[in-house]
């Protein structure tokens with residue numbers, strides 16, 4: 001409790017010390033306020049003086065600099081939901097979803113369930129007065145941006161929630177009208193329906209029923225197809241929420257997970273590929289919490305729904321094979337992003353020289369010419385059979401390059417193909433690429449070695465036996481040697497020819513990949529030089545300066561594989 005106190009000598013002293021923190025032009029104003037003394041407060045519990053309003057008043061008037069610490073407003077979601085002892089849905093899913101989306105989450109528990117992957121064994125509903133008390137504790141003290149509701153098991157709880165929302169308005173309300181668990185157990189009965197429809201939905205920015213819940217809200221109208229979902233969304237919108245998202249996770253015979261969003265004017269169909277997994281327990285709670293989290297950060301409803309749906313798809317895909325519990329429906333892992341860092345190092349053991357067989361090197365100029373993104377080009381190359389990829393982006397902006405590198409890494413790893421970054425150690429570190437390729441004027445390989453984790457691949461471009469020797473001393477894994485033939489991708493590049501390549505291979509203790517003007521018509525001649533440590537060919541134009549990268553890669557892959565086989569037979 002805070003009440004007003006008269007100015008005392010001690011307080012004035014304290015104010016003087018505050019004054020020293022303020023710019024000089026605010027001093028006269030400060031002392032005017034001290035004289036009126038109406039703003040001085042004291043905390044009755046601690047007896048500490050709090051010249052808080054003073055600081056606030058002056059802060060409100062400040063024109064430019066102030067020594068006040070900048071406020072760090074943390075986006076905040078309050079979830080009003082039930083506890084799931086199994087940790088997959090309810091409050092537990094909401095906390096994990098918000099944490100994964102970097103948003104603070106406070107919790108008001110409406111019920112405690114005894115629940116696992118088999119089903120719901122028991123439900124203990126919180127008394128409505130105690131729900132009201134929890135709501136007041138959080139909303140009267142904390143700066144909540146968005147309230148998200150889940151299991152609301154009694155009409156009294158719906159009523160006290162609506163009262164609290166009117167007393168403490170928030171930026172947005174997300175209502176997940178939880179009624180039946182995925183296991184088929186009832187979590188809220190028909191007695192809450194009137195309160196939901198008449199009191200809560202009109203306050204909601206978005207309501208997120210699954211197909212069963214949409215049907216129950218509409219008094220039993222069947223919802224079995226995407227067109228039923230559209231019709232249901234429109235009818236539920238008439239109950240007052242600003243947006244309706246009918247979720248199609250449980251839509252029968254659908255190879256996609258389609259959700260329908262109606263914003264009062266038009267429909268958006270949000271489509272994700274259906275992940276083949278038993279681990280979908282908690283998807284509804286997580287989706288609603290992610291939407292709430294994105295709204296708390298300031299996104300629009302459509303942006304929030306898109307981000308939330310993408311999060312679910314990625315999380316389900318990442319955890320599709322995990323096994324938690326013995327029941328039919330398991331929980332999934334919300335923190336896939338953390339573990340990905342661990343798992344994404346392509347191979348912990350040593351570099352495999354056979355990966356040099358068909359080495360695709362990207363070129364931003366060629367991608368621009370053909371109107372392709374780096375990741376589309378890389379995807380086509382790995383689909384066509386490239387065995388290693390190097391991103392060589394000499395002119396890209398750092399942030400753009402990093403985003404592209406992350407996307408390419410994901411693509412390459414889904415095909416078990418390592419990804420290297422040309423020159424940019426910072427990008428390689430930031431995206432956790434499998435290694436780097438360095439030119440003679442880039443960072444020396446022995447320095448790069450100290451920066452990169454053990455096991456990360458280092459390749460070095462070499463034109464002379466001395467450079468090849470140095471690369472070996474520096475701890476490189478392979479050398480790239482060329483230009484074997486004249487090329488346009490590198491200015492002023494010296495052509496070493498087939499003889500130069502052979503000389504380098506013989507001098508090198510490391511595996512070699514040939515580079516420079518290599519294409520289907522000369523790949524055999526290159527591979528036939530008959531030196532065992534020549535492991536493959538690196539190609540830029542013959543893949544990326546072509547209409548169909550995938551077809552060219554397939555073709556070249558066949559030719560280079562045949563050449564290697566012949567070499568082995570010989």
Ligand SMILES: Nc1ncnc2c1ncn2[C@@H]1O[C@H](COP(=O)(O)OP(=O)(O)O)[C@@H](O)[C@H]1O
Pocket residue numbers: 182209210211247248249250257258259272273274275276277280282283284285287309312313316
């Ligand atoms: N197997 C799946 N693959 C991809 N997305 C899914 C899958 N199952 C559910 N979803 C998505 O998860 C979200 C929750 O959907 P749904 O399961 O219908 O809700 P609830 O969990 O409330 O029953 C929706 O965006 C839905 O499309």
Ligand SMILES: Cc1ncc(COP(=O)(O)O)c(N)n1
Pocket residue numbers: 081082083084089090091113115150151178180181182183187280281282283284285
């Ligand atoms: C406490 C609680 N709240 C919500 C759900 C719904 O989640 P799902 O539909 O994924 O089973 C649940 N099972 N338990």
Ligand SMILES: [Mg+2]
Pocket residue numbers: 182210249250280283284
């Ligand atoms: Mg479900």
